[in-house]
Amino acid sequence: MRQSLYFLPTLKEVPTEAQTVSHRLMLRAGMVRQVAAGIYSWLPLGQRVLDKIADHVRAEQVKTGAMEIIMPTLQPAELWQESGRYDDYGKEMLRITDRHDRPLLYGPTAEEVVTDIVRNSIKSYRSLPLNLFQIHWKFRDEVRPRFGVMRGREFLMKDGYGFDLDEASARFTYQKMFVSYLRILRNLGLNPIPLRADTGPIGGDLSHEFIILAETGESQVYCHQNYTSRAIPDAVDYDDQDHIAQIVKDWTADYAAADDLHNPATCKVPDHELLTARGIEVGHIFYFGTKYSTPMKAAVSTESGGLTNLHMGSYGIGVSRLVGGIIEASHDDLGIIWPKSVAPFQIALINLKAGDSACDSAANLLYKQLTSSGIEVLLDDRDERAGVKLAEADLLGLPLRLVIGPKGVAAGTIEVVERANPSNKREIALSDALGFAVEWVKR
């Protein structure tokens, strides 16, 4: 993408409304604009990051056997009356009335809708297990939206729903999701920590939340320091029940709790091994048995010919929240530092002197070569001063920066620097740049 043609309205100064680091950087980097409290428009750069994260989520979820669907944002109140949550959910649920005075709601989650789909379509234990997910917008009318996209009212979430014949099978599904969530977050360049959690309004008896550490996190976390270095297997066989159970066991062996469940009296971790930090909740998984299937009569016939209610779990990852969360966890004074896996572009190719024919032709050639190698490049071909371009490149935080300037071009060199490692700036031969960049991106 040529920056001269790209819609990328960056800001030099910070809008007053933004108090949180990630919110400021997202506004300044032209990723989002606020439309109303807790409601945002995503501009091209932000949209790309959202897509990247969704792709990671999708890829890893599909490996577990889950299937992507998409359900409506507006749901009929009837379904929620059936489950009993219509009255329980409270003011966070945005209730709407259509022209026929029929009560609707903007879905804050979709247990009811998905249960309705499944109960109408699945009649036999032979069709189980079934795991359906969507990546879609939710609305929760938070009393107090804040922290930019991290606590919006409208947010993009991956919500998945598992349907199993019995508790044992449902627990296996839960464990697969547990492992899948670790993998997803790791693939996004994050260090996840699973915490035992309260089940909240969704209900149920088994729940973990996944948090990532960041100074500005909303919750206080107490966990064994092992969590910051524990390995997540690269090769996971989601069909192997023992293998999956073992990973979950490893990852739940050590103490980890948010402040609501932390009890210094019962916490056995010695002080020097206890990590006390702030965290951002980015995922939450629940097993809640037949909480919905019973009132909504979602049952299948069993092998012996009877009927049994489905055992269910729900599995959420805050996709839009992750954008803010990743920035909270990865930035410096100058701007964002994107992990390679979610960066909106892999490479910032900067033509320091647009208009200079030698620079232009070197930049254009390399841009075309990189692009046709399948690499996402943002070419800064704007007629701006060098300082402006470099400062904006810092702000945008693309992982690898290639700088073409008149001096370098004359000497046949190009400057290379990683955003995450600015002191390691070096010149390489212009002729090696393509090969270097392709290798670097692959790495």
Place this chain on the structure above:
RNA sequence: CGGAGUGUAGCUUAGCCUGGUAAAGCGCUUGCUUCGGGAGCAAGAGAUCGGAGGUUCAAAUCCUCUCACUCCGACCA
């Protein structure tokens, strides 16, 4: 929902207390000079001062109501 604040040009803000021709920096447009870390000079465009009432000869400024946004707390992917 309780408490505290803020609304003036695209962004950051001054002016408000003590009423009297709406101001600056950044950004934007044009020209010249500059040109490897957010340039300089010059000339422009851009604001019914969140909205509605009221007081007054006169309201960004004072009063009343209202809307929006932000922050702290309780709640949440």
